[in-house]
Amino acid sequence: MNTSVQPIIALCIATYKRPILLQNCLNAIAKLVIPEQHRLILIVVDNDQGKSARSIIQNLNISHLHNISYHVETSRGIASARNRLLKEAINAQADFIAFIDDDEFPKSDWLLVLFNALLKYSADVATGPVIALTEEGTAISTTEGKYKTGSMPRKVSTNNVLFKKKLIEQDKLSFDLRLNFCGGEDFDFFEKSSAKGNSHVWTNEAIIFETIVKERASNKYLFYRHFTGGINNVVQYRFRNGILKSWLHFLIKILGKTIGAMLSFIIFVVTFNQGRFEKSIVKFASVIGYICGLFNIIVERYK
Numbered sequence: 001m002n003t004s005v006q007p008i009i010a011l012c013i014a015t016y017k018r019p020i021l022l023q024n025c026l027n028a029i030a031k032l033v034i035p036e037q038h039r040l041i042l043i044v045v046d047n048d049q050g051k052s053a054r055s056i057i058q059n060l061n062i063s064h065l066h067n068i069s070y071h072v073e074t075s076r077g078i079a080s081a082r083n084r085l086l087k088e089a090i091n092a093q094a095d096f097i098a099f100i101d102d103d104e105f106p107k108s109d110w111l112l113v114l115f116n117a118l119l120k121y122s123a124d125v126a127t128g129p130v131i132a133l134t135e136e137g138t139a140i141s142t143t144e145g146k147y148k149t150g151s152m153p154r155k156v157s158t159n160n161v162l163f164k165k166k167l168i169e170q171d172k173l174s175f176d177l178r179l180n181f182c183g184g185e186d187f188d189f190f191e192k193s194s195a196k197g198n199s200h201v202w203t204n205e206a207i208i209f210e211t212i213v214k215e216r217a218s219n220k221y222l223f224y225r226h227f228t229g230g231i232n233n234v235v236q237y238r239f240r241n242g243i244l245k246s247w248l249h250f251l252i253k254i255l256g257k258t259i260g261a262m263l264s265f266i267i268f269v270v271t272f273n274q275g276r277f278e279k280s281i282v283k284f285a286s287v288i289g290y291i292c293g294l295f296n297i298i299v300e301r302y303k
Helices: 019-029 054-063 078-091 110-120 185-195 219-271 274-294
Strands: 008-015 039-046 068-072 096-099 104-106 125-127 130-134 139-142 161-164 200-202 208-212
Touching: 008 019, 008 078, 008 110, 019 039, 019 054, 019 104, 039 078, 054 068, 068 078, 078 096, 078 185, 096 110, 110 125, 110 161, 185 200, 185 219, 219 274
Parallel strands: 008 039, 008 096, 039 068, 125 200, 130 208
Antiparallel strands: 096 161, 104 208, 125 161, 130 139
């Protein structure tokens, strides 16, 4: 543990040309309940060489409850930005590291719930749900209830997570730069954590809200997100298991999701249930993404 009187929790945020959303995120963080006898520090890494977030940070540092450490990572890419966050957290002697996205904002008890979950379940990583909201504040999707509190989640993302510094100092984990522009580097990071024997725990009460801007609240974006996600799944699986196993694994998934997409679309035609139509889009997009990934057709979503 950190030798200072108060162990440090570093809350890390990567940002790129979204200053207003970042400001909303940081304003909400000011209302967080901090675990007793712990100190919170905020670290923001701007991946924009034009430093579009700097003025926001400078203004907030005048009145914000917590000092915000601002850094610019000139190497473009989401993995590069998040590795810089890890470096700055360790340099600041953080005992625990939390991640949240710049278009999100937490409930006031979010960090406390995650921290208590680490203690209660003797876990190394704690994560929870994200509720997606329109810009007007209407909930449009949620991962709340995806797992039972106390269970081990199948995947962990950086959009809602708290973990011990041992993942960095002892396990030597980092975000894979090969995934810098196609994404999925956070899933890969925590899969490597699991392979190291670390315990991951889910808690439904640690809630994060995500703001979905209008251009992302469309079926076109829904398709694109799951299409690129399908490619990422193949790329990550191929890294670990090779080409042959990837073909065998994803051909089965392609068959299953194709059937699922067709069934969802048929139900939509009969019932006009919009949810079924969206499910068919998600499954079909994943299928196309899997096929592209198998043929090494890579779409760099974060380029």
